[in-house]
Amino acid sequence: MASTNTPVENQKPPDSYELCLKGHLDARWRDWFDGFTITLTATGETILTGSVADQAALHGLLKKVRNLGLPLLSINPINV
Numbered sequence: 001m002a003s004t005n006t007p008v009e010n011q012k013p014p015d016s017y018e019l020c021l022k023g024h025l026d027a028r029w030r031d032w033f034d035g036f037t038i039t040l041t042a043t044g045e046t047i048l049t050g051s052v053a054d055q056a057a058l059h060g061l062l063k064k065v066r067n068l069g070l071p072l073l074s075i076n077p078i079n080v
Helices: 055-068
Strands: 016-022 037-040 045-051 072-078
Touching: 016 055, 055 072
Parallel strands: none
Antiparallel strands: 016 045, 016 072, 037 045
């Protein structure tokens, strides 16, 4: 049976990510999330959208989110 999955080594890493947090961040956090767009939803969530250089930068971003104390609802890779 042939596999339809692309091997991991042939996959292009995501250019950007969209993180969904429970709760609203105010504008003072914009500088802390260098270059990320902060979008507040009507349902009480914050969407962070932006690019990361590599996996280490993604882990650094996740550490910042953890330090805020807001629950992380989802992480979605975005290939541009």
